[in-house]
Amino acid sequence: MTATETRPRPDETRIERAFGNAFRRVTGTAFAPYQSAVLRIGFAATWLFFLLREWPYRHELYGPHGPWSGDMARRLLDGNEAFSVLTWTDNRGWFELVYGLAVVASALLLVGWRTRTMSVLFMVGVLSLQNRSIFIGDGGDNVLHLMAIYLVLTRCGQVWSLDARRAAKRAGSSGGGPERDGTGVVLWATLGLFLAVAQILGLSGLAWFGSGPFPNVGWGLTFWVLWLSHGVWWAVRRYAPGEPRTVLDMISKLIHNGALLVIVVEVCLIYATAGWYKIQGSRWQDGTAVYYPMHLDYFSPWPELSRVLADNGLMIMLITYGTVIVQVAFPFTLFNRRLKNVLLVAMIGEHLSIAFLLGLPFFSLAMITADAVFLPTVFLVWLGARVTSVRDRVLPRRTAVRE
Template structure:
């Protein structure tokens, strides 16, 4: 037990699972925003049925967050929508994941909380996961941050070796100060006996924590004390460098604990979604008699491929298998976590089920969101194997492109003889 407690603080567990959840939800939200680009003003903007006045009344009641109400006008809406797109793309590739995960959350909450009736169950899952990803160390693998840490050991502990991170942190602080001075964010709220934390407290807290993380992780933070100690024997007792290293270690432990706790919450959330969905289905008469799947297949709104829906809907046996199978898988999944092999089998079945929902019922973004949530349960061995295969394929592609570039340069003159860009080893490593 003690060993497990120590491990929770010493290591960020499930880095590959956190990374695949990050990639899955960032990809889903990015594709959704691009797909709805022509309709963005009708969905979330000034041309939508849910007006600004209605949004303001709702926000005053539920204290939800949306940056769309900070300023008025179409230009501000376009800026927020563009920032939501860019933050999703940055989180997808893992560029400064600490900052971009917060921006991703702001983009998701801003659009969804402004127009609450636009979306489906997939939007709710993205909404929750956008909040959770802020508290995970989801950029430890499969990210530009991880590649920068490998190339520059000084950047492995934080963003101190990267001036871009400092500039990003400073700009975000200036914007946060502006909206706070304007009174767009509250520190605390009082609804009778209930005291809730305002979004100014949350965002400023994250900003300060990230700044402290950079301060204690910057290059030379711990080296100064070591250098002084070597030059002066009495300098070993000086507290500055040692205190900074201690704070760095404490923050690293706290970061691991928060990451591991959040990953556990994500797993519990997925189990809760399936458990509630399954047990509610059991109470429905159409699910009990095995005909529930038949009805959505014959609704025009959920029939992008009428011929396919008609083919499946015409088989009573298929309808019964799909109806009962859906309930069994959803109810049983939380209990299969105690058996790894059974869990993996049901996990594949659920992902296939969501892929079928995307094709048959025309709900691709809901299915992508659920598959991304399911990915938190994927075994590490499989994820490492898949990552190695993807990295190998990308390396071979870069190698082919590098050799092609070498051949082109060699035809260009004597300058090509000094070029080493075509070396496959350099291409794969760099």
């Protein structure tokens, strides 16, 4: 074999170099830290505000007094193998505890305290309440349902969180050394103990659960894997800060980037399918899909304004065809930054108008939050700086001056 035959072809070298660079990038950088922080804040705020607004009616919506009884929910979950801790028992105290913990988890995820743990508890709260009463929602609940699962796999506390603030303070005071984190250990041990007790009592049939706390092996295995992963991550950071930590950090960044890609694809699919279904429907072709909701009392918080808009044929045509064009075109504009930003502003304006005119604030807030994954980083950094400056003016920090 000659030297010419053993030398790699230039095309193969360029391809291998490109793959190597791409692999190093996706495993060495957690993409879109500001966008993922907006997703965390937006979805946590959406769910928190919804739970607080529905607090007086929580028993009729998700509790034992609702029209969708606990037996009906259990039969449905047995068939689709979904998950809800509210189906474990119809006890009112258990419902109040779960609802209260869902509120607390949403608030703590919003501010970014123990983000990894709170994202799991946030997901449990969302799935438990929504799967308990599947007919409660306005479309935004489906988006929140999916995003609550995806957020567990992201590193959404890198910026704009108490975790990031604590990490920066620790890095400045101790040079970034290992953190003891007694609070995290206690929280991890408590959740592990609860998970073990629920699993043992459920499988043995000694407590609430008739056929186990989880509908199948998948959910139980998922929670145990998440619990063990958090423990391994803490142990490696504390006792093995060298190569093991580097490997785990690469894996977590790869998972984060993959989850963000799934979120981007999910949002594109939502708009693409919605737009193409609208094109095929006659009610969107003749404008009645926009005209009639504005005449329904249920969707008219401002009836006079809705009536003025509905009686304007030109306005109905612009809203109808503008909505269809924006939704169909958006996935095709992702590679053109300027055009994408223009359509992004149009979609956010569309959702704001839905919240204001049709009285669907939580649906609109969930969709605007999903759209935020496409916001430019420069704009988010600028927005964060403006919010910080306003906060510092309203709540000036007290600095101790020693003479």
